Amino acid sequence: MSYDLAIIGGTGLYQFPGLENIERTAVDTPFGPTSAPVVSGTFAGRRIAFLARHGEGHSVPPHRVNYRANVWALHHVGARRVIGVNAVGGIRDDMGPRVVAVPDQVIDYTHGRYTSFCDVDGAEVKHIDFSEPYTASLRADVLAATARAGVPVVDGGCYGATQGPRLETRAEIARMRRDGCDLVGMTGMPEAALARELELDYACIALIANWAAGCGDEAEISLPEIFENLRVATAQVPKIVAAMLG
Template sequence: MDTSIPGTAQARIGIVGGSGTYGLPAATVRATLTIRTPYGPPSGPVTLADVGGRTVAFLPRHGHKHSLPPQKINYRANLWALKSLGVEAVLSSSAVGGLRRGFGPETFVVTDQLIDRTWGRDDTFFDGTLADGATPAGVQHLPASEPFCPTLRSHLEAALAAQGLSYAPRGTVVVINGPRFSTKAESQWYVSGGADIISMTQYPEPVLAAELNMGFANLAFITDSDTGHDGSEPVTADAVFARLKKAQHNVLAVLEDTIAAIAEDYIPRPLMDRTAVARIMALPAAPDSESVL
């Protein structure tokens, strides 16, 4: 099925699957949608699926074959695509490195703050101009003191506790551009600035979701100790994916419990002017917006 124009709500909950999470094995698939957006192609087709009686829209952040590096992901297209299906609450998963004591490997983190150290990413829908010079919604300024939805975060915490998993109820993530990992000097600098964990993908998803008045929360799983502050070996991609593979059952279980906990009448924080959001969602699809597989 192909769609490019927002219609009636098809799913109120969206899942952005991080590294290692390319589907929802326990879900019953209803449809696979190729969504065309004003910002070009999303990371892949969106899967509509039933999870415990709730319909969710699932999108793999890196593509179904992990073909997209973090700095090349079309974050705007991904969030616009979910909003076009009626999504109000977005849950994401991500692999992260731990930067300090208390944030060791195989610990989950319910992220509550972020530090942006990326560059070159399209991180707002309200950039003032499109390719033709139009300004459909003007320049808007998002309040971002609390970038993650407190309600959704509380549901993630409850799910982690119910599963008996090791987790930190809050944590500040520093988001780097990637795809390379940090130097020791960089890692130490991030710690001095207050970061607990490090990621390549947790920005700009939360702010883009907020700009479209969607709630957003992240489930982070620590796979490594970055440059080895605890005496361990510095991070490698092989080590990350090995730990992620072992943790997938727990990641999916927490997401499924959280989906069940989100109220049917959940209302996200209205951080952006609704008229401005409506104008963004009414934009026509770009001609080159077929999704990446």
């Protein structure tokens, strides 16, 4: 079986709105259980697959997500193009709350995660080219879809992936800004690299939930505001996907 697209949903996106003819598949992977069953169905007349990165009840924190199982499962069921939807904080001045961005670079600050399918005895060692961490053709498709759907989007930017689940200090964000990061999130890696190892097309839709520490005008990050901003931004995702599939 094949799918026109697979979506990995982040914080605030635990089911895919408008999905019809739903089937749920618990995939047995060599890397343990996935965060949630793979949910497949019809959307905009096309078959897509969906997987909730944090579980359907947000029970899995970012540093405990079984990224290998999730990516392997989507590949196993026939997905070849994958979009990761990620809730992030904004660092750059044009990346404030409720903005949708499609980053083109990554800096990985995570630690202690299984970052490769090579981390298994006897596995083939793959040295992937990761100069461009997101697939150019799929990024272009996402950006073209945002234009057709009338969804404002920021094209490009560097995603800084941190360990979580805590938010970052002002000093950490200041360092990330100096490093060239425009966005900060906790789930962008190793997901993108694992997709590359399996030769999946992969792109990220980043939903900006809040200003990162020390950015914007807010003296303190408010969790209720984060979730309201995410609710608004997440509503754009089905529009983008429908435009991609139309």
